Amino acid sequence: xxxxxxxxxxxxxxxxxxxxxxxxxxxxxxxxxxxxxxxxxxxxxxxxxxxxxxxxxxxxxxxxxxxxxxxxxxxxxxxxxxxxxxxxxxxxxxxxxxxxxxxxxxxxxxxxxxxxxxxxxxxxxxxxxxxxxxxxxxxxxxxxxxxxxxxxxxxxxxxxxxxxxxxxxxxxxxxxxxxxxxxxxxxxxxxxxxxxxxxxxxxxxxxxxxxxxxxxxxxxxxxxxxxxxxxxxxxxxxxxxxxxxxxxxxxxxxxxxxxxxxxx
Numbered sequence: 001x002x003x004x005x006x007x008x009x010x011x012x013x014x015x016x017x018x019x020x021x022x023x024x025x026x027x028x029x030x031x032x033x034x035x036x037x038x039x040x041x042x043x044x045x046x047x048x049x050x051x052x053x054x055x056x057x058x059x060x061x062x063x064x065x066x067x068x069x070x071x072x073x074x075x076x077x078x079x080x081x082x083x084x085x086x087x088x089x090x091x092x093x094x095x096x097x098x099x100x101x102x103x104x105x106x107x108x109x110x111x112x113x114x115x116x117x118x119x120x121x122x123x124x125x126x127x128x129x130x131x132x133x134x135x136x137x138x139x140x141x142x143x144x145x146x147x148x149x150x151x152x153x154x155x156x157x158x159x160x161x162x163x164x165x166x167x168x169x170x171x172x173x174x175x176x177x178x179x180x181x182x183x184x185x186x187x188x189x190x191x192x193x194x195x196x197x198x199x200x201x202x203x204x205x206x207x208x209x210x211x212x213x214x215x216x217x218x219x220x221x222x223x224x225x226x227x228x229x230x231x232x233x234x235x236x237x238x239x240x241x242x243x244x245x246x247x248x249x250x251x252x253x254x255x256x257x258x259x260x261x262x263x264x
Contacts, residue, residue, distance in 0.1 A: 008082030065117030090154030173229030
């Protein structure tokens, strides 16, 4: 049975994915969430093991990784799903517990750090997969204003964080080539009926089932074994924003990321 960690598993896409995977009876689930009550509910529904952590704190991300490593010797799949959405008219800039712009911290820095901390477990599996939940909404970071202190909007902050995660996917796939660890990202569906989508104020477009199916495909579809460094829009391989293919942009983003993580 594959051991699968899903972050943000207490609600929305993460919970629906956990329930879908549990129904197959072929996987053991590790479920991360921030809300203890909702996390307990999904654990009861799926039989998964729970881990509570607030991704606005890098210290809690590190503690989460240490807790998982302390109880498990390997990890077959990591699904980086936890995140904060946006309000279309949101202009109130918020900070993480470490003082970073909140969406940059939760949607980008947290999954990058968690993945780094869990790489030893992923490498120990015969073959393993990292699945990053990205978005069709993408926007480059302004390296002169990486914390988005000027002209802030929720939408821009969200799109910056998601392009960052795509860039990280490509860099990590290159780094892990020939190790047996694959790294891919996807836009699972457009405005599914989740709390995150409803808070955005946007009209629901796709079903939650469509997003689950697209994500599940990257988790365990046999035809994607060995496939790495790809961006998918639902089930079709696609092309991300041009910055994701610019070595200079990715190098600057990597330097910024290391600086932000090493100083906390």
